[in-house]
Amino acid sequence: MEPIAVVGLSGRLPGAPTIDAFWQNTRDGVESISHFTSEQLTEVGWPKEMITHPDYVPAAGVIENADHFDADFFGYTREQAEISDPQQRIFAETVWHTLEDTGHDPARFDGAIGVYAGQFANKYLPLNLLANARFRGSMSAFSARPYNDKDFLATRAAYLCDLRGPAMTVQSACSTSLVAVHLACQALLGHECDMALAGGVALPIPLIGGYPVVAGGIFARDGHCRPFDASSSGTVPGYGVAVVALRRLSDALADNDNIRALILGSALNNDGSAKFGFNAPSMQAQSEVIATAQAVAGVSAESIGYVEAHGTGTPLGDPIELAGLTKAFNTQERGYCAIGSTKANIGHLDAAAGAAGFARAVLALQHAEIPPSINYEAPNPALLLERTPFYVPTTARPWPSGATPRRAGVSAFAVGGTNAHIVLEEAPAPEPAAESAREHHLLVLSARTPQALADAAANLARRLESDDDLDLADVAHTLQVGRRAFAHRRHLVCRDRAEAVAALRAPAPPTAAAGTRRSVFVLPGADALRPDAAAQIYRSEAVFAREVDHCAELARPLLGQDLRAVLFPGTWNGADGADRTDPRATAPAAFALQWALGHLWQSWGVRPAAMIGDGGGEHVAACLAGDLDLPTALARVAADPGATDATAFVAALREAAAAPGTALLAMGPADGIVRALAGQDGAERFTVLPSLGSADTDRDGLATLLDTLGALWQAATDIDWDAVRGTARPRRVSLPGYPFQRSRYWIGPDTGSYEPLGLEEPSWTSH
Known part of the structure; x- marks a missing residue:
């Protein structure tokens, strides 16, 4: 199958508000499990009899400000934000950040973008909203379901981000988000969409809390998850969100995307009934799903250097998982493949766990570094680790290249037996970036x-x-x-x-931005000519250079010299012999400059609503408008550059400048135009923009040109950025996402409405 490229990644995870912070924490071996005081837990509503119970552990991996949201950004009213499950709110923000991380704006993306994701059980509706008498008696109670129900997670994100591909909520307990990644890959390979987002989110209600420890349960009595360690007693709950963006490799390469890693193959299966019980894991099924993913990927087990395991740290789950991995790898090699689990760092994120582990494996490949497995001192004897291909790294270490590209596996297994495994490979080396012709x-x-x-x-x-x-x-x-x-x-x-x-x-x-800006091209004739002012533009802008060259070839037999020597005396070969005082040369040179600038602006999407010319600029305007052909216009200019009625020119400028939402765009410097408008009422409000710097400034022409382009964009002119890019091949790179302006949106239960939950094992947990 065609590899799938990972082109975007975003998340909010315990101790890490961004994916970059998550990688820094995981490679530095930071444990991001919070331990809460009785006061903190009582304040958010947990019953005193629960949090003081000797079997209650006040620890979990949580994210900050999970009750905050940028409602205005997504067009929510306060009421809509307050009745929304916080999981759906932070998932929508993370989807937006993931899209930004791809370097693609969905509004301009050529193709369909799909969403595949799942969430933890919705507890905001039953424990907060329905436990609030004011909410129950309001009209909001009748419209709360679409803002809370799991069914609407993916479609809500698609609606808020204007995504037109398939939007599917996926639910398979703790393997949910890795199953979502698999389904997104299948959708891409089946051409159901051209980009797919996949991930998961999990938040508790209340937003902080601990857990009960019961005999035979999966939770750690000491509040620490220790995957594969001899002293491990179980896992710790964690909460957060992670989303990845995927594309077919061929499409990602064509768009020069930021490829973080490749998915070579993936597989799903289920345990069936051949196990101790519904909640129990199956070594055979786990082995089969791993072997199947490797077969789909077409790689040998010996080429895989790291496995991001399900790794819950339970006395039962870890040995079964390692036995299944060993059977699937089916090799006599020993101790060559690192194994770890991010649950040691951030806890078990339920529906988001698979995406979090996937993110860590992708980042390990991207940075060519094996992250450490924290809370590990000695192997669980039941693992028989020395007889397996695996070792547990306790420090971060370089991941050297070998005979094959770096490869990793990612596993997620769930209560009920839905198993997922994905085989990753490091991204192909990017093509060497061509040095930009632009100095600015x-x-x-x-x-x-x-x-x-x-x-x-x-x-x-x-x-x-x-x-x-x-x-x-x-x-x-x-x-x-x-x-x-x-x-x-x-x-x-x-x-x-x-x-x-x-x-x-x-x-x-x-x-x-004040609405769509109306641009009027001003062609100031001989005033446009400043020797060497456009030299950088000639070197860097192919459209400009092409039109100048065309004019030069047409004018050569008329002038007996090259007008480029007049335009660029400091850089053009043979410029020493040019007669820059001869109006037969300077006027055509000014014409060529304005003609080429006009073409450049139009190629960038700036279309003039009108044109105003002075002297030879009138011929340029007629030529740009298609009323006069270029050879004829140049011949006329080279023969009474001629004069124009300055009064009429200034009157036309003043009339155009006074029209609301108009920018006068000079095809040259703008100082002469500014002087002409200086006495007009309201002149301080006129917008006059130069294409070249004035004679009294040392700013080069390219900087001035780009600054004016930015000013037009800032005034809401539509710019053809692909045309601005030209023939260059810049890459899309990962940059900081939108800085959401969040506020707290929260409806709490009435005082005393929480009932003690008892110490039974919560149903959401996995083996």
Whole structure:
């Protein structure tokens, strides 16, 4: 089968608000299990008789502010946000961040995007909403189901993010999110969609709490999960969300996506009834699903260097899992494959557990590093570890390349026996990035609110400062094509990352896009000509260079010299012999400059609503409008560049500038136009933008051109960013996601409405 590329990854996991933080924690061996005080638990509503019971362990892996949500971003009213299961809320935010991590805006994505995901049991409706008398007596009680029921998890995310592919809620207990990844792969291979998101979410109600320990149960008495360790007594609950984005490899390569890893094969099966009971695991079934995934992937067990195991740390589950793995690997090699489980770090995330483990394996491949297995001192004797292909790494270690690409396996097994296994491979080496022809780059940022825009700038500055591998051309491209454009906007033009960081940290007034901007091209004739001002543009912009070259060839027999020597005297060979005082040369040179700039702007999607020309600029306007052919226009200019009625030109400028929502876009410097408008009433509100810098500035032409492009985008002009990219092949890179402006949305139960739950084993847990 065609490999599936992992092109996006996002999550909020215990101790880690981002996937980058999750990797840092896991490779540093951080345990993110919280231990709560009696006061904390009482405050959120747990009965005193429960939390003081000697068999109650006040520990779990939790995420901060799980009751907060950016309702305005998703168009929710306060009432809609408050009656929504927090799981559905944070899942929608994580889907948005995952889409951003791909570098694709769904509004411009050429294809269908699907969603496959599942969640933990909804407890917000029964334990909070229905336990609140005010809610029960409100009209909201009749509309709460679509905001809470599991059935609507995937479709709610598809609706909020405007995704048109299949949207399917998947439920198989603790293997849910890895099953979702498998189903997403199958949908891509069957061309049911062109990108697929897969993942899971789990949150408890109340949002913090511990668990009871009972004889024969799966929970650890000491509040620590110790996979494969001799002293392990079970697992610890964990909560959070993780979502991955997948594409067919061929499509990901064609779009220069940020490929984190490849999925080579996956498989599902069920235990059936050949086991001790419904909750019990089956060594045979686990072995078969692993062997099947390896067969689908077409790889040998000896080529797999790491397995992200289900690894709950239970005395029964770990030995059965390792026996199944050993049987599936079917090799005489010993101790060559690392094995671990992120449950030691963050707990058992139920429906999100498989996606969390999948994320850790992907990140291990991406960083070429084996993460440590924490809380491990000596192997459980029942594992017979020395007779297996596996070892438990206790420190982070480099993952050296070998005869085959680095490969990993990921397992998730569930109560009821639905088993999933996926075989991963490191991403193919990206093609060497061609050095950008541009010496400057345009970065664009937008948000729904001024504060979010300021946060986005600060977050990007931190990323640029901390990540030396980021290429500014890739960053600019990703921001241009891979982010939704919102009302509050900001742009900056910079040469390198240091300049970008300084600009991002400089104070900037928030600017709200004022609707579609009407552009009027102003062609100022001879005033457009500034020798060498467009030299960088000629070197970097193929459309501009092509049109200048065309004009030069047409004008050569008319002038007896190359007009490029007049345009670029500092860089053009033979420029020393050019007569730049001869109007027969300078006028055609000014014509070529304006003609080429006009073509460049139009190629970028900036279409003029009108054109105003002065002197030879009138001929350029007629030519751009199709009323005059280029050879004839050049011949006329080369023969009374001619003069124009300055009064009529200024009057036309003033009339155009006074029209609401109009930008005067000069095909050259703009200082002459600004002077012409200076006496007009309301001139301070006019928008005049240059294509080239003024004579009194040392800013080069390319920086000015890109700054004006950013100003037009900031004023809500539609820009063809693919055309701006031209023939370059920048990569889509992972950048900070949208800085959601969250507030607390919560309906709690009436005082005393929680009933003691007893100490029986919760039904959601897995072996």
